Structure formats: structure tokens, C-alpha cells
Amino acid sequence: MNAAHDTPRDDASTGQPENLEDLVVHASGVGVRRGGNKLLADLDWSVELDERWVILGPNGAGKTTLLKLAAAELHPTTGTVHVLGEKIGRTDVFELRTRIGFTSAAVNSRVPGDEKVRDVVVSAGYAVMGRWRERYDELDTERADELLAALGIAHLGTREYGTLSEGERKRTLIARAQMTDPELLLLDEPAAGLDLGGREDLVARLSELALDPDAPAMALVTHHVEEIPPGFTHALLLAEGRTVAAGLLDDVLTAENLSATFGQDLVLERSGDRFFARRR
Numbered sequence: 001m002n003a004a005h006d007t008p009r010d011d012a013s014t015g016q017p018e019n020l021e022d023l024v025v026h027a028s029g030v031g032v033r034r035g036g037n038k039l040l041a042d043l044d045w046s047v048e049l050d051e052r053w054v055i056l057g058p059n060g061a062g063k064t065t066l067l068k069l070a071a072a073e074l075h076p077t078t079g080t081v082h083v084l085g086e087k088i089g090r091t092d093v094f095e096l097r098t099r100i101g102f103t104s105a106a107v108n109s110r111v112p113g114d115e116k117v118r119d120v121v122v123s124a125g126y127a128v129m130g131r132w133r134e135r136y137d138e139l140d141t142e143r144a145d146e147l148l149a150a151l152g153i154a155h156l157g158t159r160e161y162g163t164l165s166e167g168e169r170k171r172t173l174i175a176r177a178q179m180t181d182p183e184l185l186l187l188d189e190p191a192a193g194l195d196l197g198g199r200e201d202l203v204a205r206l207s208e209l210a211l212d213p214d215a216p217a218m219a220l221v222t223h224h225v226e227e228i229p230p231g232f233t234h235a236l237l238l239a240e241g242r243t244v245a246a247g248l249l250d251d252v253l254t255a256e257n258l259s260a261t262f263g264q265d266l267v268l269e270r271s272g273d274r275f276f277a278r279r280r
């Protein structure tokens with residue numbers, strides 16, 4: 001494993017890192033088992049306030065499982081996970097989840113098709129899916145419209161979610177994930193299913209977000225190096241539930257590490273601040 005990332009020192013008396021309050025996520029010796037399968041094993045990972053992580057790995061590597069741990073949607077079988085200073089398993093996850101923005105295919109499938117786009121975004125503030133109040137506060141609506149505008153879909157606020165294209169849905173969910181001003185933003189394959197133009201547009205918008213110093217800490221799961229938005233600072237490469245390499249993006253994203261992660265002899269090319277990979 002590449003140890004490019006400085007892991008925080010653990011306090012010998014408590015087993016907790018000394019600077020836990022500076023860490024958005026701290027996973028230590030984490031394993032997740034389901035039905036005899038090791039989804040994650042022996043995983044250490046720390047995310048600091050100003051970091052933007054990309055989590056890369058092949059199908060079944062454990063990426064979504066790791067993101068669910070960070071989203072306080074899953075408990076580790078072994079080891080400990082702290083999110084925003086709270087220990088998973090010892091905290092009120094419902095309160096904690098309001099501090100985390102999370103988009104995934106599972107969130108997408110929970111949105112009612114007849115929900116208006118603006119309501120999908122605003123309702124995140126009430127931790128409900130589905131419009132339950134006749135009128136939201138004007139401030140909430142303004143905030144939702146701002147977020148939709150920042151993602152280039154201000155014109156879709158009154159459309160029904162079920163009528164949106166795949167790319168428009170992804171952007172709506174990213175706006176929703178930001179609605180509560182989260183301290184941690186988790187994006188599970190935000191560019192999956194998008195055409196080339198849609199992908200490039202999303203990468204550019206995520207890049208803007210990543211470069212915004214006021215934006216929350218971020219972790220983005222993807223299968224493709226082409227989808228890494230400029231401004232992302234760190235990378236965690238996962239294969240078969242284990243870390244292949246983790247640390248600063250420039251140190252970790254090498255042809256050698258990528259080849260080990262995907263089990264193929266890969267060439268990695270860099271053009272400006274974007275990456276491209278192909279088999280040798």
C-alpha cells in the first residue's frame with residue numbers, strides 16, 4: 001500500500017486519533033462482512049476538512065460499501081468509523097445524516113416520479129423524500145433555486161422528477177445533497193449513464209465545486225479516471241475490499257497503481273488536469 005497520505009496519530013490510551021475534530025471521516029481497521037463475503041477488509045481512511053477524494057476501483061471492489069459507512073448508513077463489522085467526530089454505532093445517525101449530503105442510485109430510486117424538481121431539493125432540509133408541507137419557507141425555495149441554477153438546471157424547478165433525463169436527475173440529486181449545507185458531500189458514481197456531453201458538463205460543475213474553498217469535504221466514487229474533476233486532491237484505489245493505494249492524487253494515480261487496482265496492464269495519460277486510461 002502506498003502510504004502517501006499522513007494518517008493521524010492514534011492516542012495510545014483511547015485508540016482515537018488526537019486530531020479527530022479536524023477529520024471529517026476516520027476509518028480505522030475497518031472490515032464489513034455480509035453473508036460470508038468480505039466487502040471491506042482492514043481499511044484505514046481519513047478525510048480532512050479541505051480534502052476532495054476520488055474513490056476508484058472495479059465493479060464489486062467495495063466502493064459503495066465504503067461510501068455508505070461514511071454516510072452513516074452502515075456499521076462496520078470490525079474496526080471503527082468516525083464521521084464528523086461522531087462514532088458510528090454510538091451516535092444518533094438521524095441527526096448525523098442531516099450533516100451529510102449523499103447521492104447514489106439508491107437515493108434516485110427513492111424519489112417519487114411525480115415530485116417537482118424544486119421540492120426534491122427543498123425536502124432534503126426536512127430529511128424527508130416526498131413533499132409533505134404545503135409551502136416551504138421562501139428562503140428554502142430561494143436556496144433550492146440557487147443550487148439548481150449553479151448546476152445549470154434552474155429552468156427545471158417546476159418539472160416532475162420522473163420526466164427528467166438521466167443527467168438532469170443526477171444534477172437534481174447533487175443540488176439536493178447540498179441543500180442542508182452539509183459538512184461532507186458523498187457522490188456515488190454521479191456521471192454513470194451520462195453521454196459524453198453530459199459527463200463533461202458534470203465534471204466541469206463538480207470541478208467548480210471542488211475548487212470552491214467554502215465547499216464541504218467531498219468523496220466521489222467512480223470507475224473511470226476520465227471522470228475525476230479537476231480540483232480533487234486525493235485518491236483511494238480499492239480492489240476486492242482492500243486499499244491498493246491512498247493519498248494525494250498526484251502520488252497515487254499512477255499506471256502501476258491503476259493496473260494493480262483493475263488487474264490489467266494499463267497506460268495512464270494526463271492532459272492538463274484530466275486523466276485518461278487504456279489497456280497497454
Ligand SMILES: Nc1ncnc2c1ncn2[C@@H]1O[C@H](COP(=O)(O)OP(=O)(O)OP(=O)(O)O)[C@@H](O)[C@H]1O
Pocket residue numbers: 034035037038039057058059060061062063064065066223
Ligand atoms: N448484502 C450483501 N451480501 C453479500 N454480498 C454483498 C452484499 N452487499 C454487497 N455485497 C458484495 O460486496 C461487494 C462490494 O459491493 P459494493 O457495492 O460496495 O461494490 P462497488 O465497488 O460499489 O461495486 P460497483 O462498482 O459494481 O457498484 C460486491 O461483490 C457485492 O456483491
